[in-house]
Amino acid sequence: MGDETNRIKEEMEKWENGLLKKTLAKAKERENLPVKRLYTPLDLEGHSYLDKVGFPGQYPFTRGIQPTMYRGRFWTMRMYSGFATAEETNQRYKYLLAQVITGLSVAFDLPTQIGYDSDHPLAEGEVGKVGVAIDSLKDMEDLFEGIPLGKVSTSMTINAPAAVLLAMYQAVAEKQGFKAEELDGTIQNDVLKEYIARGTYIYPPGPSMRLITNIFEYCSKHIPKWNTISLGAYHIREAGSNAAQEIAFAFANAIDYIEAAIKAGLNIDDFAPRISWIFATDINVLEEVAKFRAARRLWAKILKERFGAKDPRSCMLRIHVHTSGSVLTAQQPLNNVVRVTLQALAAVLGGTNSMATCAYDEALALPTEESATLALRTQQILAYESGAADTVDPLAGSYYVEALTDQLQEQAEAYLTKIDAMGGAVKAIEKGYVQSEIQRSAYESQLAVERGQKIIVGVNKFQTHYEPPKNLLKVDPAVRERQIVKLNELKTNRDNARVQTALKTLKECAQGTDNLYPPILEAVKAYATLGEICDTLRDVFGEYTPPQIL
Amino acid sequence: MDSEKKIRVLVAKPGLDGHDRGAKVIAQAFRDAGMEVIYTGLRQTPEMIVSAALQEDVDVVALSCLSGAHLTLFSRVIALLKQKGMEDVLVIGGGVIPDDDIPILKEAGVAEVFTPGTPLSQAVDFVKNHVQVKG
Numbered sequence: 144m145g146d147e148t149n150r151i152k153e154e155m156e157k158w159e160n161g162l163l164k165k166t167l168a169k170a171k172e173r174e175n176l177p178v179k180r181l182y183t184p185l186d187l188e189g190h191s192y193l194d195k196v197g198f199p200g201q202y203p204f205t206r207g208i209q210p211t212m213y214r215g216r217f218w219t220m221r222m223y224s225g226f227a228t229a230e231e232t233n234q235r236y237k238y239l240l241a242q243v244i245t246g247l248s249v250a251f252d253l254p255t256q257i258g259y260d261s262d263h264p265l266a267e268g269e270v271g272k273v274g275v276a277i278d279s280l281k282d283m284e285d286l287f288e289g290i291p292l293g294k295v296s297t298s299m300t301i302n303a304p305a306a307v308l309l310a311m312y313q314a315v316a317e318k319q320g321f322k323a324e325e326l327d328g329t330i331q332n333d334v335l336k337e338y339i340a341r342g343t344y345i346y347p348p349g350p351s352m353r354l355i356t357n358i359f360e361y362c363s364k365h366i367p368k369w370n371t372i373s374l375g376a377y378h379i380r381e382a383g384s385n386a387a388q389e390i391a392f393a394f395a396n397a398i399d400y401i402e403a404a405i406k407a408g409l410n411i412d413d414f415a416p417r418i419s420w421i422f423a424t425d426i427n428v429l430e431e432v433a434k435f436r437a438a439r440r441l442w443a444k445i446l447k448e449r450f451g452a453k454d455p456r457s458c459m460l461r462i463h464v465h466t467s468g469s470v471l472t473a474q475q476p477l478n479n480v481v482r483v484t485l486q487a488l489a490a491v492l493g494g495t496n497s498m499a500t501c502a503y504d505e506a507l508a509l510p511t512e513e514s515a516t517l518a519l520r521t522q523q524i525l526a527y528e529s530g531a532a533d534t535v536d537p538l539a540g541s542y543y544v545e546a547l548t549d550q551l552q553e554q555a556e557a558y559l560t561k562i563d564a565m566g567g568a569v570k571a572i573e574k575g576y577v578q579s580e581i582q583r584s585a586y587e588s589q590l591a592v593e594r595g596q597k598i599i600v601g602v603n604k605f606q607t608h609y610e611p612p613k614n615l616l617k618v619d620p621a622v623r624e625r626q627i628v629k630l631n632e633l634k635t636n637r638d639n640a641r642v643q644t645a646l647k648t649l650k651e652c653a654q655g656t657d658n659l660y661p662p663i664l665e666a667v668k669a670y671a672t673l674g675e676i677c678d679t680l681r682d683v684f685g686e687y688t689p690p691q692i693l
Numbered sequence: 694m695d696s697e698k699k700i701r702v703l704v705a706k707p708g709l710d711g712h713d714r715g716a717k718v719i720a721q722a723f724r725d726a727g728m729e730v731i732y733t734g735l736r737q738t739p740e741m742i743v744s745a746a747l748q749e750d751v752d753v754v755a756l757s758c759l760s761g762a763h764l765t766l767f768s769r770v771i772a773l774l775k776q777k778g779m780e781d782v783l784v785i786g787g788g789v790i791p792d793d794d795i796p797i798l799k800e801a802g803v804a805e806v807f808t809p810g811t812p813l814s815q816a817v818d819f820v821k822n823h824v825q826v827k828g
Binding site for chain 1: 708709710711712713714717718721722732734735736738760761762763764765766789791792793808809810812813814
């Protein structure tokens with residue numbers, strides 16, 4: 144091995160002084176490339192295959208969390224969707240299920256994400272726009288009408304009011320005749336990233352952490368198959384972070400949740416296997432592949448070494464990937480078909496477990512039925528036609544990919560050390576550290592585009608006249624009025640005494656220390672609205688005010 | 694016009710949309726171009742934005758929205774500015790805004806709409822060329 148290394152060094156020197164020198168004298172390379180010209184075995188000196196790469200399905204999981212990966216089963220193909228009312232979104236779900244998506248992924252509108260009913264003044268203009276409007280159990284019943292919840296897996300992008308939406312889901316499933324134990328799916332339930340990257344927070348960190356750990360606790364007993372948190376690395380990336388920051392800041396948040404749960408008396412192996420992840424997949428294919436591999440390895444190490452997890456499932460980083468929307472351009476939107484394909488390819492080569500692909504028109508509006516179908520077909524073509532899914536972790540052993548995997552892990556670990564020194568993620572967020580790091584990366588990357596160092600086809604190079612796509616999806620502004628009529632009917636017809644009692648019990652629970660989930664479930668079943676439930680908690684917990692970082 | 698006087702810009706996020714990457718990037722660009730920038734933070738009602746614009750005596754209100762609520766919210770800001778006699782304030786908008794909506798926003802009084810992919814310099818130059826700094 145030593146002889147081989149020396150020979151490579153000698154040969155490389157000869158190559159550099161000979162052939163390379165001559166070539167560079169004739170033709171310069173492009174400037175400012177972020178990676179080295181060439182990767183060789185020299186970049187992996189001392190790199191142990193068994194320690195760092197290993198075998199799929201076992202520690203450190205670099206090559207994937209299942210032994211056979213896509214040879215056994217393809218990743219779960221989801222389409223993130225939701226718009227207008229529950230009835231309209233239900234139609235879209237039935238359409239997508241007919242196009243053979245293998246999991247549902249619910250997008251809620253902003254009022255729902257922030258715990259407001261559709262009739263709240265701040266909801267004006269927002270109802271049904273970026274997702275479906277859900278005000279009460281009635282809406283949830285309509286959303287899943289005719290979709291057997293014991294038979295599908297559903298991912299719900301919901302954070303601050305996650306407990307309420309999960310309770311609604313559970314209540315609908317029970318009405319359909321399924322048991323809580325049968326339910327399979329995910330709630331995002333990651334509020335820390337809302338403070339730093341996405342902005343749909345309600346309560347301050349303390350009570351938010353309580354709601355989250357209460358869900359961990361309830362689900363570990365009653366909804367054991369449910370993924371109780373899906374940490375949002377995605378949103379951190381979309382807010383402007385780079386790949387290493389995406390891993391580091393999301394992991395820092397996860398470490399805080401784990402510590403809070405342990406402090407609340409939970410055992411690491413009782414809840415860690417139900418932690419799942421959503422990552423972005425950007426367009427730099429090889430860097431993204433390395434990112435997923437580095438993230439899996441680092442997560443396994445943290446769980447094993449820092450938290451003493453014994454169950455291998457606790458160490459598995461289960462990844463859902465959503466293709467990065469910020470990569471898409473409004474200019475020449477058909478180019479986005481290619482971008483999404485590359486992003487999705489990176490996720491497949493990087494061993495994702497589940498994926499949702501953006502539609503090409505998403506830099507302009509919500510996807511239409513046609514553009515959503517094409518986005519799904521992209522995944523199906525990758526799975527069935529491209530061959531990328533035929534062998535496990537096909538890029539392992541690439542000098543570049545392995546070196547980059549090591550490098551991203553090191554960079555992410557350096558950030559984690561820094562955040563630990565600040566006292567953890569919540570402290571770092573309160574100081575504005577994480578936000579300002581993300582903001583700096585976002586601005587630098589925009590400046591690189593402005594200066595032409597970073598090329599975006601159709602935007603700062605190869606601009607041509609293009610026809611904007613026709614038939615974009617438009618949400619009827621009357622959706623809000625329809626929701627309000629429905630809300631008023633609900634309030635007239637429900638058992639209001641039961642609602643008041645449920646809300647009173649919830650308030651008392653919030654003032655104490657008991658698990659909040661059972662009284663939320665009772666309020667939901669009594670048809671208390673999302674706004675009423677969240678307001679009850681707002682009264683006790685207050686609302687989060689972000690520090691201004693600019 | 695006092696040449697020392699800097700252009701004052703209020704960058705605002707109306708509505709419930711939490712995606713503020715664009716707002717913060719453009720705020721930084723205005724600042725780097727020598728303007729004074731105030732950022733409202735998230736979840737601002739049109740009333741809060743106009744009240745901040747009045748209080749800060751700004752020359753420009755830059756609105757950013759990606760949630761699709763732009764027609765409702767931008768138009769409301771403009772109507773309230775008019776109500777307060779602040780017609781001279783330049784209002785620009787940005788975000789995920791379909792082409793079809795741009796003429797409607799312009800009709801309502803938004804001077805220019807910058808969609809994703811617009812160079813920062815274009816927005817900066819637009820502001821420089823269209824603002825009469827208050828003396």
